[in-house]
Amino acid sequence: MNRRILTALLLFCALATQAQQNVIPLYNGAAPGSESWTYTNQEYMINGTPVDYNISNPSLVVYLPDPAIATGTGVIICPGGGFYVLGMQYEGTDVAKYLNQKGVAAFVLKYRTGQSFTANPAVELRKKMTASDFAEKIKPLVSLAVADGRAAIKYVRAHAAEYNLSPSRIGIIGFSAGGTVTAGSAFNYSADDRPDFAAPIYAYIPPEIQGPVAGDEPPLFIVAATNDDLGLASHSVDLYSKMLASKHSAELHIYVKGGHGFGMKKQGIPTDTWIDRFGDWLGLLGLLTPIDPKAQAEIAKRAIPRADWPNLQHYDKQDAAVPPPAPGEKRVVFMGNSITEGWRYLDSAFFVGRNYYGRGISGQTTGQMLLRFREDVINLKPEVVVILAGINDIAQNNGPAKIEDIFGNIQSMAELARLYHIKVVISSILPASKIPWRPIIDPKPGVATLNRLLKTYCEENHFVYLDYYSVMVDDKAGLPANLSKDGVHPTLDGYKVMEPLAEKAIEEALKK
Numbered sequence: 001m002n003r004r005i006l007t008a009l010l011l012f013c014a015l016a017t018q019a020q021q022n023v024i025p026l027y028n029g030a031a032p033g034s035e036s037w038t039y040t041n042q043e044y045m046i047n048g049t050p051v052d053y054n055i056s057n058p059s060l061v062v063y064l065p066d067p068a069i070a071t072g073t074g075v076i077i078c079p080g081g082g083f084y085v086l087g088m089q090y091e092g093t094d095v096a097k098y099l100n101q102k103g104v105a106a107f108v109l110k111y112r113t114g115q116s117f118t119a120n121p122a123v124e125l126r127k128k129m130t131a132s133d134f135a136e137k138i139k140p141l142v143s144l145a146v147a148d149g150r151a152a153i154k155y156v157r158a159h160a161a162e163y164n165l166s167p168s169r170i171g172i173i174g175f176s177a178g179g180t181v182t183a184g185s186a187f188n189y190s191a192d193d194r195p196d197f198a199a200p201i202y203a204y205i206p207p208e209i210q211g212p213v214a215g216d217e218p219p220l221f222i223v224a225a226t227n228d229d230l231g232l233a234s235h236s237v238d239l240y241s242k243m244l245a246s247k248h249s250a251e252l253h254i255y256v257k258g259g260h261g262f263g264m265k266k267q268g269i270p271t272d273t274w275i276d277r278f279g280d281w282l283g284l285l286g287l288l289t290p291i292d293p294k295a296q297a298e299i300a301k302r303a304i305p306r307a308d309w310p311n312l313q314h315y316d317k318q319d320a321a322v323p324p325p326a327p328g329e330k331r332v333v334f335m336g337n338s339i340t341e342g343w344r345y346l347d348s349a350f351f352v353g354r355n356y357y358g359r360g361i362s363g364q365t366t367g368q369m370l371l372r373f374r375e376d377v378i379n380l381k382p383e384v385v386v387i388l389a390g391i392n393d394i395a396q397n398n399g400p401a402k403i404e405d406i407f408g409n410i411q412s413m414a415e416l417a418r419l420y421h422i423k424v425v426i427s428s429i430l431p432a433s434k435i436p437w438r439p440i441i442d443p444k445p446g447v448a449t450l451n452r453l454l455k456t457y458c459e460e461n462h463f464v465y466l467d468y469y470s471v472m473v474d475d476k477a478g479l480p481a482n483l484s485k486d487g488v489h490p491t492l493d494g495y496k497v498m499e500p501l502a503e504k505a506i507e508e509a510l511k512k
Helices: 003-016 089-101 121-129 139-158 177-185 233-245 270-284 293-302 316-320 338-346 366-371 403-419 444-461 492-511
Strands: 022-025 042-046 049-053 059-063 074-078 085-087 105-110 170-175 198-201 220-225 250-255 332-336 356-360 384-388 423-427 464-466
Touching (some): 074 089, 220 233, 338 356, 338 492
Parallel strands (some): 384 423
């Protein structure tokens, strides 16, 4: 088959396999303020519904609406669970699906939680909550969770164009402890993390997360039940009264029955329809009217979930500023995901004075990298490309992925490089015994299989195989704690191990 036809088919297949849901790590590396946390994200089922716990690496799960009805509005959703667990269905995914039907993009936030030590964290939490000092003990967790809420708003606003959103239509809704995150985000904000609207639902709102009314507080939508089992209805009333006294926009719904934690549950009582009142409120604020009907019609005509799924524009300015190679220049491009992107931040000195260009994008899969390979590699005319990719495919960031398809995408990048006389270094996937943002996946078999395929491919095609794995792996087939905080992303010490290996591989490639 003609090589160009084959490449076109591979690009088409990469687009066709993209998924509506994408998991985005909230921070590049360890979350600020909890760098010493060693536990990992887990999930289990309780009464048939999913619950997440032991969250040390916050993330956003993206749910996008049909482009034909997209409004340009985005909402971060914060499930509740006493700062130790997160109820992901009734206070997370069900809300996201409702908003998608309204044309609203949804981002379910998995914020940091305290550590649970048993296999039944809900029972463990109930025991904790009976202690008289529970409110005092969770104060550090409240602070970190609110910080994650603000970081989520900042992230979505910064990436608004990628999701076809207006940066002035980014709001947040949360339940119980997630309502704390939501209410906390509505005070003491900065320009880039201020929510444009906020909806704390049966929220726990301690005085310490509130601040003085600044004058530009976002409009609030507040819901609670009089018979709240935790006695939190007064928190909602007090917040509404504070906004009312300051002449700020707020809407309050207090139901007679509903208890605490009703979320999207159907109980055959009026609280079943609170979400419709929220939809009405969004409509009154004009947030359900498309920001530009003509632009939305064009998006619907193209019928793709995201206008720039591979993020071709991410390095637009940096790529444009790169001059043509000087005579004798040995330019090197590092193509990858967050591991490559984080390298430039944690050890920027490694890239100085070496004509090294980092082109990593956090969260990306090999299909996305293949689609932007021309913009971020070929057009820069390097002598060598160092490809490090695959862990996000194994983590199913864009949905289930076959090992042979991941391998095929890396092959295609290598073939494109060879077509343009760029020498190729293919890196092994780093060891990973766990996926912090997708704990139900065991990455070890996929990592081992893909690395074997890549090594054999390099030997057969005279490419350089850069073996990070065998040098960095521990006795659990993962990254050791002294080289990584989360088991996937290297620390500075981890990059210091990788750097001489990379330089040796580049030198070998240049001799070929």
